Amino acid sequence: MSLSTTTSLIPDWVSNPKRPVKSSITRYSLLAGMVVLPWFLGGYYIYIVSLVLVYTLGTLGMNVMIGWTGQIGLAVAGFFGLGAYATSILHERGLPWILAVVGVGLFAAVIGFIDGFPAVRLFGFFLAIASLAFGDLIIRVILEADGITGGGGGYSVQLLDFWGFDREIALYYICLLAIVAFIVLVGRVLEGRLGRTMRAIGSIEIAAPSLGIAPPKYKLIAFMFSGSIAALAGSIFAQLLTYLSPDMFKTGLLITMLVMLIVGGVGSIWGSFAGALFVVFVQEWLQAFAVYQRIVFGVSLMLCIGLLPGGIASIGDKVRAKFGKRQQSVTGAE
Amino acid sequence: MIQQILSGLEAGSWYALLAVAIVIVMKATDVPNFAQAQIGMPGSYAAINLMNEGLNPILAMICGIALGYVIGAVIERVAIRPLSSLGHFPMLVMTIGLTYVLVSLVTITFGSDARSFSTPWSEGGFTVGDLYVPYIQIITIITGVVLALILTYFFRTTWGVRMRAISENPGVSRLLGINSGLVSSLAWGIGAAISTLAMMLQTQATLLADSSADPLILKAFVAAVIGSFTSLSGAFIGGLAIGVIENLTGMWIGTGWKEAVSLIIVVLYLFVRMPSLVKSIKPREV
Amino acid sequence: MTTTHTLVLKDLSVAFGGNKVLEGVNLRFESGLHGLVGPNGAGKTTCYNAISGYVVPQSGTIELDGVSLLGKPAHEIGVQGIGRTFQTPKLIPTMTVLENVMLGANRTYSTGHIAEFFGSKKARAEERNARELAYLALQPFGLSEVAREKASSVPLAVQKMVEIARAVVTNPLVLLLDEPAAGLGAADVDRMVDALLDIINSRNLTTVIIEHDLHLVSKICSKVSVLHYGRIIAEGEPSNVVKDDVVIEAYLGKRKG
Numbered sequence: 001m002s003l004s005t006t007t008s009l010i011p012d013w014v015s016n017p018k019r020p021v022k023s024s025i026t027r028y029s030l031l032a033g034m035v036v037l038p039w040f041l042g043g044y045y046i047y048i049v050s051l052v053l054v055y056t057l058g059t060l061g062m063n064v065m066i067g068w069t070g071q072i073g074l075a076v077a078g079f080f081g082l083g084a085y086a087t088s089i090l091h092e093r094g095l096p097w098i099l100a101v102v103g104v105g106l107f108a109a110v111i112g113f114i115d116g117f118p119a120v121r122l123f124g125f126f127l128a129i130a131s132l133a134f135g136d137l138i139i140r141v142i143l144e145a146d147g148i149t150g151g152g153g154g155y156s157v158q159l160l161d162f163w164g165f166d167r168e169i170a171l172y173y174i175c176l177l178a179i180v181a182f183i184v185l186v187g188r189v190l191e192g193r194l195g196r197t198m199r200a201i202g203s204i205e206i207a208a209p210s211l212g213i214a215p216p217k218y219k220l221i222a223f224m225f226s227g228s229i230a231a232l233a234g235s236i237f238a239q240l241l242t243y244l245s246p247d248m249f250k251t252g253l254l255i256t257m258l259v260m261l262i263v264g265g266v267g268s269i270w271g272s273f274a275g276a277l278f279v280v281f282v283q284e285w286l287q288a289f290a291v292y293q294r295i296v297f298g299v300s301l302m303l304c305i306g307l308l309p310g311g312i313a314s315i316g317d318k319v320r321a322k323f324g325k326r327q328q329s330v331t332g333a334e
Numbered sequence: 335m336i337q338q339i340l341s342g343l344e345a346g347s348w349y350a351l352l353a354v355a356i357v358i359v360m361k362a363t364d365v366p367n368f369a370q371a372q373i374g375m376p377g378s379y380a381a382i383n384l385m386n387e388g389l390n391p392i393l394a395m396i397c398g399i400a401l402g403y404v405i406g407a408v409i410e411r412v413a414i415r416p417l418s419s420l421g422h423f424p425m426l427v428m429t430i431g432l433t434y435v436l437v438s439l440v441t442i443t444f445g446s447d448a449r450s451f452s453t454p455w456s457e458g459g460f461t462v463g464d465l466y467v468p469y470i471q472i473i474t475i476i477t478g479v480v481l482a483l484i485l486t487y488f489f490r491t492t493w494g495v496r497m498r499a500i501s502e503n504p505g506v507s508r509l510l511g512i513n514s515g516l517v518s519s520l521a522w523g524i525g526a527a528i529s530t531l532a533m534m535l536q537t538q539a540t541l542l543a544d545s546s547a548d549p550l551i552l553k554a555f556v557a558a559v560i561g562s563f564t565s566l567s568g569a570f571i572g573g574l575a576i577g578v579i580e581n582l583t584g585m586w587i588g589t590g591w592k593e594a595v596s597l598i599i600v601v602l603y604l605f606v607r608m609p610s611l612v613k614s615i616k617p618r619e620v
Numbered sequence: 621m622t623t624t625h626t627l628v629l630k631d632l633s634v635a636f637g638g639n640k641v642l643e644g645v646n647l648r649f650e651s652g653l654h655g656l657v658g659p660n661g662a663g664k665t666t667c668y669n670a671i672s673g674y675v676v677p678q679s680g681t682i683e684l685d686g687v688s689l690l691g692k693p694a695h696e697i698g699v700q701g702i703g704r705t706f707q708t709p710k711l712i713p714t715m716t717v718l719e720n721v722m723l724g725a726n727r728t729y730s731t732g733h734i735a736e737f738f739g740s741k742k743a744r745a746e747e748r749n750a751r752e753l754a755y756l757a758l759q760p761f762g763l764s765e766v767a768r769e770k771a772s773s774v775p776l777a778v779q780k781m782v783e784i785a786r787a788v789v790t791n792p793l794v795l796l797l798d799e800p801a802a803g804l805g806a807a808d809v810d811r812m813v814d815a816l817l818d819i820i821n822s823r824n825l826t827t828v829i830i831e832h833d834l835h836l837v838s839k840i841c842s843k844v845s846v847l848h849y850g851r852i853i854a855e856g857e858p859s860n861v862v863k864d865d866v867v868i869e870a871y872l873g874k875r876k877g
Contacts, residue, residue: 009759010752010755010756011755013768014718014751014755015748015751015752016748017751066423072426118601118604118605122604124422124423125366125422125423125426125563126559126604128366128422128423128426129555129556129559129604130600130601130604132552133552133556133596133597133598133600133601134597134601136552136594136597137594137597137598137601140590140593140594140597143590144590144591185737188736188737188739189736189737192736192747193722193726193729193733193736193750194733194736196712196715196722196723197723197726199712199715200712200723203710203712203714204711204712206674206706206710207706207710208695209672209673209674209693209694209697209698210672210694210698210702210703210704210787211698211723211724211786211790212695212698212726212727212790213695213698213726214693214695214696215695251548255430255434258427258430262427267714291438291441291446292438294435294437294438295434295435295442297431297434298431298432298433298434298435298436298438299431299435300431301427301428301430301431301434302413302428302431302432302435305417305420305424305425305431306413306417306428309424
């Protein structure tokens with residue numbers, strides 16, 4: 001059955017899929033809104049939004065690894081720390097910041113490979129423990145290398161020079177650029193072969209080999225990607241916070257990011273943003289009361305797992321299911 | 335060096351007890367409970383408060399443990415049983431949320447300053463040659479071993495066998511009339527009681543604060559991993575081993591690396607044991 | 621004329637611990653539709669698992685067109701040309717039917733993932749090709765209308781057919797189907813079988829089908845092998861095999877008197 005004789009039977013939506021106009025408009029208006037934001041918001045709030053974007057970046061990586069590829073890697077806090085410290089230290093030593101960021105990102109991919117190596121054989125819960133330990137180990141190394149990193153005493157980040165431009169705004173645009181770039185990248189991957197393959201490993205790993213898919217390769221890709229993106233986020237994070245200490249990258253950060261992941265919605269790109277927004281909002285609102293922050297996070301984690309598995313991102317679907325148009329009916333045989 | 339080994343066994347006993355609790359809960363309900371250490375905190379605080387009111391220390395501890403059991407059973411009923419169909423990762427995240435909730439409640443109720451859990455035996459010790467052995471150390475180690483023996487015996491009794499049956503094959507067990515709800519409740523209750531005991535021992539050797547549980551939990555999980563999550567003896571011995579290795583490392587290499595030891599242990603262990611872990615889980619899927 | 625592909629199992633034995641699941645199994649699958657039947661627990665799916673590389677046999681050989689499949693990693697066996705379906709359909713619930721079928725077309729791409737990122741012309745063309753192949757694979761089953769539905773929202777019958785379509789898209793040399801008709805109503809079974817026979821005949825595809833429904837097997841298979849407690853107890857044309865005493869005994873137990 002050759003393709004040429006039947007191409008006339010293939011509908012256009014198959015051969016030339018197009019994104020619906022409505023969603024394009026939403027995306028571009030959102031982007032435009034984000035670009036002009038600094039005109040409307042003061043310095044401190046721009047800083048907050050930048051923080052949200054940086055966290056979104058990290059959560060995006062977790063979504064690719066945990067949400068799509070189904071690999072429970074919990075070393076993200078370690079990678080954040082790795083990016084933050086390594087880039088800042090290299091920058092301090094004279095390397096141009098962008099080069100440091102890229103270099104550290106690539107290095108993080110290598111570390112991600114090592115982190116993911118057990119993932120090839122381990123899975124589920126054992127993998128979670130191993131990667132948790134791995135992330136902790138990275139931070140421990142940072143702590144011990146106190147000659148370079150300042151150890152427990154903390155480290156002052158050398159600030160980037162923006163030639164007179166407002167620091168907050170310049171950082172904001174860097175964050176915006178990074179997040180847009182990665183959302184586009186990840187979105188594109190999601191729609192294509194790599195995305196499908198990774199999701200196959202996440203949902204139906206057992207069937208993957210029968211389709212010629214070798215899970216190890218893609219699991220490692222997921223780990224490397226998520227490690228890199230977390231390191232990248234960490235690099236920017238360092239510039240935002242201007243002061244680093246190993247405590248900032250311990251389990252506390254990991255749990256915070258898990259809240260973003262779960263509450264936002266596992267496996268959803270927009271969920272990454274929603275989750276980050278939620279967390280930063282809670283942190284700001286309950287700034288003085290760390291305890292109450294923890295209760296809110298703890299409860300929201302438990303509630304989301306129990307009642308709203310898809311997180312905030314799934315609310316849209318649920319609403320649409322109740323009030324939106326009926327699903328197309330299936331032909332004949334039921 | 336014997337001093338270090340003894341300290342190691344002491345710390346190891348805490349890890350071992352917590353690890354055993356983790357395995358019990360895992361075996362009976364298939365939930366990796368990241369809050370296993372934190373779950374022991376309310377009972378410990380309650381015991382201190384009772385002692386401050388003048389209650390006999392042993393009685394206070396027993397009350398605390400009983401409270402721990404109740405808390406475990408309540409949590410099981412409310413948060414765990416309704417979600418029994420979810421996989422490991424969601425439940426792990428759920429229990430992570432639980433740690434935050436538990437610790438926050440403790441902080442709000444009792445404040446975050448550290449207090450000492452002093453019992454007649456928590457101060458002082460005896461000397462053997464060069465060695466100074468705190469009473470609490472010996473008591474902890476012995477308690478650990480005794481509890482391990484009690485549990486071994488327990489799992490041979492009816493309820494223990496039911497618990498094992500449920501974890502091996504929930505469907506068939508239910509058909510045989512085993513009440514899985516009761517078994518879950520029992521497992522979580524016992525697990526929480528053990529955790530409370532472990533926390534009480536630990537805080538007697540150190541201090542009780544709302545952050546007491548945090549450093550313990552990961553090491554307890556590492557020990558449980560060494561027992562492949564299914565073997566109580568493996569978890570117990572693993573916990574002791576971690577304690578000892580930690581202390582010896584601290585003595586020979588440096589205190590910084592002491593904390594890293596458990597992490598390195600688990601990573602290496604999983605690397606080495608990978609193939610056999612895989613084999614035990616795969617075939618029945620398709 | 622497309623060549624026939626042959627899958628041969630010789631003296632295959634598989635054991636899990638002390639439990640012998642397959643003992644000295646000899647099977648030869650050539651062109652057309654072969655039935656593999658037998659009571660529950662006879663070892664049928666284990667056969668498939670051994671062929672696909674999920675399970676390592678204790679002894680025996682598995683050869684596809686004379687090339688041994690033993691010891692090869694499972695994904696390589698998929699690439700070599702063994703396509704299969706599973707007792708419960710393994711589809712990705714959040715992806716559409718079309719996207720699920722496209723998974724089978726991974727091998728048709730020659731561009732790598734890097735080219736895919738940058739959206740090179742060739743990569744886009746290959747993606748379009750995959751979409752079209754997937755769409756065409758759905759047509760024999762009459763599933764074109766549901767191509768855009770999420771896999772989680774279509775009924776079991778559709779899911780099973782989608783899984784078959786996906787396996788067919790991988791362009792297999794041999795197709796292994798695991799109880800495709802189980803749990804399906806008569807109308808769906810007819811639809812599935814019609815499409816299946818259409819595909820098999822047009823490609824001269826060697827196909828094996830595990831089934832419980834002996835009537836169905838008699839109707840559509842040219843040859844049937846019966847597996848019981850890990851051994852082949854009968855083989856041949858369906859009409860003869862179903863009358864075989866040994867087979868009847870295996871399914872129904874010893875006749876009285």
